[in-house]
Amino acid sequence: MSDSANVVLRFVLYVDLMLLFGVALFGLYSLKGQQRLSGTVLPLRRLLTGTVVLGALLSIAGMVLMVRAMSGESDIAELRPHLEMMLFETEMGLAWAVRMIALAVAGLAVMLNPRAPGISLLIAATASGIALASLAWSGHGAMDEGSRRYWHFASDILHLLAAGAWLGALLAFALMAQQTEAHIRLLARAVKRFELIGAVIVVIITVTGVVNYLFIVGPKLDEALLSIYGVLLAIKVLLFAGMLVLAALNRFHLGPLLEGALRVGQYRAAANALRRSVVLEMAAAIVIVGLVAWLGTLSPEVEMSNL
Structure with a gap:
């Protein structure tokens, strides 16, 4: 993966997960009752669903491209063992798996918005916060x-x-x-x-x-x-x-x-x-x-x- 592609991918993923967490959190502390229902004040379902899907796709693309760059392999069949090693034997792979699970939970929570908007936003904000926090494992720390x-x-x-x-x-x-x-x-x-x-x-x-x-x-x-x-x-x-x-x-x-x-x-x-x-x-x-x-x-x- 070239340095420029890495920077662009990281940038879009950071913005996406920040917006996912920030919008869900805003709905909790700034809106009340039925105001938290998507479409009443903000298009919460559209915003959160879009960022969840994009975050998952970007995470998958980032993992594949990173493993390709590290292994030098381009064929998907040959790339598989390297992907498995990254996922199951490294902290970065564990952080990636946690992020994907958190995004899935956030996506399911958004679907609850029409029935329980407050609980939906609480779960979505918590899960998306975990997904955002997982990015720390790709930093200098x-x-x-x-x-x-x-x-x-x-x-x-x-x-x-x-x-x-x-x-x-x-x-x-x-x-x-x-x-x-x-x-x-x-x-x-x-x-x-x-x-x-x-x-x-x-x-x-x-x-x-x-x-x-x-x-x-x-x-x-x-x-x-x-x-x-x-x-x-x-x-x-x-x-x-x-x-x-x-x-x-x-x-x-x-x-x-x-x-x-x-x-x-x-x-x-x-x-x-x-x-x-x-x-x-x-x-x-x-x-x-x-x-x-x-x-x-x-x-x-x-x-x-x-x-």
Whole structure:
């Protein structure tokens, strides 16, 4: 598998599983009762089913391509024993199997939405969180040993879950901003309710981001910035700072502006302004995920040793 194909596949899979987890979680903490029923506020069944199916297909493709690259085999019959070895004899294979089972559970849970929307979303969010967490075994933490390995995995998993919660909420906000006045009233309340959740997400992402940097690179800054890894990481940090600015704009200006506009019945312009800001924030988040997918294929220690 070429490096570019690996990065693209990782990127799409990361975005897919983050949206699956984040949207299901958003339905739990932001919607109540019948609002959690697909189609009432958000097309939850379509969104979650689509991400489950895509996540499974991408995971299968990623496993096959990785085994082909490692074994050098291209024929399916000859590839089979290598696939079996990867699945049954490696931690990465176990993580892949757990992900596939979790995605199957999430898919079954989505089918329960018409009968029990709350339970459906709870199961889907839990299962998709497990699927998202399994991606940590394809990152730098898998190369550590001893207790350091488990702390690195824990940090990676928290980072992934927090990022997924943020990305899923942004998609939900963008979709709600294009609907009826009743939905936009829910949006205004959801943005306000997201203040505490968003603050927790930012703290988790910031702390785990620093911890992951120390695990991967160590307390080095000058040398790291001279490498491709360091440049990509610097761009990621700048984009994250931009997301924080946009999040603050949404919370302290555009959110209250929308609430005031709803009181006088002239809400469309304010809703569109909030939607544009959210879409821009989501675009920055997606670029960051792309950078993460790229960073996961690089070895900063090797790069810095060659400087």
